[in-house]
Amino acid sequence: xxxxxxxxxxxxxxxxxxxxxxxxxxxxxxxxxxxxxxxxxxxxxxxxxxxxxxxxxxxxxxxxxxxxxxxxxxxxxxxxxxxxxxxxxxxxxxxxxxxxxxxxxxxxxxxxxxxxxxxxxxxxxxxxxxxxxxxxxxxxxxxxxxxxxxxxxxxxxxxxxxxxxxxxxxxxxxxxxxxxxxxxxxxxxxxxxxxxxxxxxxxxxxxxxxxxxxxxxxxxxxxxxxxxxxxxxxxxxxxxxxxxxxxxxxxxxxxxxxxxxxxxxxxxxxxxxxxxxxxxxxxxxxxxxxxxxxxxxxxxxxxxxxxxxxxxxxxxxxxx
Numbered sequence: 001x002x003x004x005x006x007x008x009x010x011x012x013x014x015x016x017x018x019x020x021x022x023x024x025x026x027x028x029x030x031x032x033x034x035x036x037x038x039x040x041x042x043x044x045x046x047x048x049x050x051x052x053x054x055x056x057x058x059x060x061x062x063x064x065x066x067x068x069x070x071x072x073x074x075x076x077x078x079x080x081x082x083x084x085x086x087x088x089x090x091x092x093x094x095x096x097x098x099x100x101x102x103x104x105x106x107x108x109x110x111x112x113x114x115x116x117x118x119x120x121x122x123x124x125x126x127x128x129x130x131x132x133x134x135x136x137x138x139x140x141x142x143x144x145x146x147x148x149x150x151x152x153x154x155x156x157x158x159x160x161x162x163x164x165x166x167x168x169x170x171x172x173x174x175x176x177x178x179x180x181x182x183x184x185x186x187x188x189x190x191x192x193x194x195x196x197x198x199x200x201x202x203x204x205x206x207x208x209x210x211x212x213x214x215x216x217x218x219x220x221x222x223x224x225x226x227x228x229x230x231x232x233x234x235x236x237x238x239x240x241x242x243x244x245x246x247x248x249x250x251x252x253x254x255x256x257x258x259x260x261x262x263x264x265x266x267x268x269x270x271x272x273x274x275x276x277x278x279x280x281x282x283x284x285x286x287x288x289x290x291x292x293x294x295x296x297x298x299x300x301x302x303x304x305x306x307x308x309x310x311x312x313x314x315x316x317x318x319x320x
Contacts, residue, residue: 026067031093033060034072038090042079114144116302121150121157121169125225125249126289128269129319131170138309145302153247154224161294167303168310170317172224174290182292185310186317190228190285191277193256193263201276208236208264208280216240217252217261225249228287229264235283289317 036046037057047054065072072086082090110117122131135147150157150166158175160166174182192211194200200210216233218240219226226245233240243261246252250272252263257274264285267277291310293299299307310317 023067027064030060030064030067031097033057034064035090035093035097037061037073037080038082038086038093041081044078111300111302113301113305114142115146116300117146117148118302118306119148119150119165119167120306121152121160121166121171123154123171123224124151124247125266126170127151130317133319134310134313134317138306142302142305145305153219153222155222158292161292164294164297167299168291168293168307170289170291170310172287172289173228174288175292179295180292181295182290183311183314184288184290185314186289187286188266188289188318190232190264190266190280190287192280192285193253193265193275193277195256195259195262196274196276197259198262198276200278203278205281206278207282208232208285209238209282211262212236212238214241215243215261217244217246217255217263218242219249219252220245220247223247225265225287232264232280232283232285 033046033050033052036050037043040046040049043057043061044054047057050057061073068089070085070089071083072089073080074083109115120131131149139145150160150169152160154171154173154175157166157169157171158177158180161169161180170185172188174184176182192200192206192208200206212233216229218229229240244252244255246255249265250268252265253268253272253275255261256263257272264280265277266287291307293307
C-alpha cells in the first residue's frame with residue numbers, strides 16, 4: 001500500500017547527510033507528542049497523560065505531518081488511528097526515544113556522586129603498582145564509584161582527553177598545552193638498566209656518558225619516556241644508538257636481560273633477574289609525573305572527587 005503523501009512537504013527528500021540532520025533538528029521536538037498520541041490513538045487522553053494542552057498537541061501533530069509531507073493519522077472524531085505511514089514512522093520513533101532514554105539514564109548514572117564513573121588514563125609503567133594502590137586508597141572513602149581504565153602512552157592519552165574519551169590521565173612529561181590543565185604530582189628517578197654480565201654491572205652509580213657507545217632498547221617514538229631518554233642522552237653528549245623499540249617497560253627489561261642492549265627505565269614493581277639497575281649521577285635522570293585534564297570541561301561529582309584525591313597526593317603519588 002502506498003503512503004498518502006502531501007504535496008506541500010517542507011523538508012528536503014534528497015537523503016543528503018546535511019538534509020537528514022536538518023530534518024532531525026526540525027522533527028525532534030514533536031516526536032514525543034507524536035508517540036504519545038500514537039500509543040493512545042486519542043488526542044485528549046494523550047494530552048492528559050503528557051500534561052500538555054490539547055490544542056498544543058494537535059498543532060504539533062499537524063505541523064509534523066506538514067514537515068514530513070505525509071499523513072500519519074486518520075481522524076475519526078476525537079479518536080485517531082495510524083495510517084500505514086504512521087505505523088512505519090511510529091516503530092522508528094519508539095526505538096529512537098528508547099535509545100534517548102537509555103542514554104539519559106547512562107549519563108545520569110555516570111554522574112551520580114556515589115556510584116558514577118571516572119574515565120582514567122595512565123602510563124603502562126604505572127599499571128602494576130601505582131594505580132592499583134591509588135584506586136584502593138580512593139575507594140576506601142568512595143567504595144561505589146566505578147572506573148574505566150585506559151593504559152596508553154602520553155600523546156594518545158592527551159588525544160583521549162581532547163576527544164572526551166578520558167576525564168583525567170597520569171602522564172609524563174607533564175604536558176604544556178593551552179587546551180589542557182596539568183599539575184605536577186611527583187617525580188620518579190630513572191635508572192640505567194644493564195645485563196647482569198655487563199661491564200658496568202659491578203657499579204652502583206654511573207654517568208650516562210659512560211653508556212655512549214652502548215646499544216639502547218627504548219620505547220617507540222611518541223612515548224614520553226622515549227622523549228626523556230633522547231633528551232637525557234643529548235645532555236650527556238650523545239645520541240642513543242637504538243636497536244629495539246617497544247611499547248612496555250618490562251618488555252624492554254627482558255630485552256636487556258637477554259643482552260640486547262641497555263635502557264633508561266623507571267624502577268620495576270618487582271626485581272627482575274638478569275639485569276642490574278644503576279643510579280645515574282649525571283645528568284640528573286628523572287621524570288615528572290602529572291595529572292592532566294581538558295580545560296573548561298565541567299567535572300561530574302565523581303571526577304571532581306577523584307581529581308581532588310590525586311591532587312592531595314602531590315609528593316606522595318608513587319610508592320616509596
